[in-house]
Amino acid sequence: MKQRFSVWTLALRPVFLPLLLLLSAAGVAQYLLFRRALSAAVRQLESVQGLQYAFSFETLVEDGPFALILGIVFLLSALLFFFAAGDTAGGRVNDTLGRLAVPEKEIHLWWSALFALHFLLIAVWQILLLFTMLALWMRSPLGAYAGGHPYLLACWRSPLLHSLLPLGDLTRWLRNLILAPCLGLCLSVGAYFNRRGRRTLLPLWPIGLTMAFFVQETASFGTDLLLTVLVLLSTLSLVVSFWRDDRCAD
Numbered sequence: 001m002k003q004r005f006s007v008w009t010l011a012l013r014p015v016f017l018p019l020l021l022l023l024s025a026a027g028v029a030q031y032l033l034f035r036r037a038l039s040a041a042v043r044q045l046e047s048v049q050g051l052q053y054a055f056s057f058e059t060l061v062e063d064g065p066f067a068l069i070l071g072i073v074f075l076l077s078a079l080l081f082f083f084a085a086g087d088t089a090g091g092r093v094n095d096t097l098g099r100l101a102v103p104e105k106e107i108h109l110w111w112s113a114l115f116a117l118h119f120l121l122i123a124v125w126q127i128l129l130l131f132t133m134l135a136l137w138m139r140s141p142l143g144a145y146a147g148g149h150p151y152l153l154a155c156w157r158s159p160l161l162h163s164l165l166p167l168g169d170l171t172r173w174l175r176n177l178i179l180a181p182c183l184g185l186c187l188s189v190g191a192y193f194n195r196r197g198r199r200t201l202l203p204l205w206p207i208g209l210t211m212a213f214f215v216q217e218t219a220s221f222g223t224d225l226l227l228t229v230l231v232l233l234s235t236l237s238l239v240v241s242f243w244r245d246d247r248c249a250d
Contacts, residue, residue, distance in 0.1 A: 011111050011191075015080040022080075023122075026073045027129055030066055034133045037064055042141055057137045057150070058157040061130065067160050070126050071211045077122060078187060078207050081115055085191035108188045108242070116184030123164050123176075130154075130161050156218060163215045172216075175224045179210055182235040189242045196245075206234045 041055035134154055137143055143150075155167050166172030183206060190203030213227045 011081065011085045011114055014084040015077075018080055019077055019118075022073060022076055023125055026069050027125070030069055030129055031133065033064055033066070034060065035136065038137060038140055038142070045141060055142050056157070057134050057142075057146075057154055058161075060137070061133070061158050061160055066130075067215045070122075070160070071214075074119075074122060074211055075207065077118065078115075078183070078204070081118065082187050082190055082204065083194070085111060085188070085195075105243070108192055111191065112181065112184040112188035114184070115187040116180040119180045119183055127161070127164050130158070130164075159217050160215050162218055169218065171221055171224050175228045178228050179214075179231055182231050183207055183210060185235050186238055189238045192242060192245075203238055206231045209234075 037060050041060060045055060131151065134151060138146060138150060152167070155161050155165050162169065163172065164176075166176070186203040186206050190200065193200055193203075209227060209230055213223055216223050
C-alpha cells in the first residue's frame, strides 16, 4: 500500500502548489466578479422598480464569465497533471517509477484514479463557490424576491450549477460519473505516451469536448448522450493503444 501511495505522490507533488494557486486565483476572481455584478444589479434595482426578476442569481451567473473561468481551470489543471506525469522535461519520473515494485500498467490505473478524483474535486470546489455566491445574493436586497428553497431552485435553473450538481437529473449524473474516470484515463495514457517519447496531444481531445459541451440547460439529453459517447469512444481508443503497446512493462 505504501508503494501505491508513492505512485500518487509522485504525480501529485509537482502540481500541488500550482494547482492550489490556480484554484485560489480563480476562486478570488469569480467571487470579485460576482460581487461587482451583484452591486451593479442592486444599484439598478434601487433606481428602477420592477427589475428584480432580471437580476436573479441564475441570470447573474449565466451572464458572467464563471463557466469560462471553470473551463480554464479545468484545462490548466489537466495540463499540469498531463505534463508533470509525462515528465516531458527529463527522465525523473521514469527513474522513480523504475525503483517502484509496481507494474507500469497498474501505476497508470492508480494515476487515472487520481486524475479522475482531481476532476471531481474541481467540481466540488466550483459548487461550494457558487453556493457562497448564492448566500451573498440572498443577503442582498435581491434576496427578498428569492422565494422558498433558493439553493434547490438554483440547482435546476442555473445551467452551470445544474451541470455540476444535477440533483434529480439521472442522465446528467450518469454523464458526469462516466466523464470523470474517462478523462482520468485519457490523462494517464497521454502521460505514458509522452514519457515514451511519443509526443501527442490526442488525449486532450476528450477534455476539449468536455469543456465545450459540459455546461448545458436542464434536460439536454441529446447533448449529454453525444458528449458521453464521444468521450467513451475516444477513451477506449487510447486505452486499447496503451494496452497493446509492447514497451509497457508488466
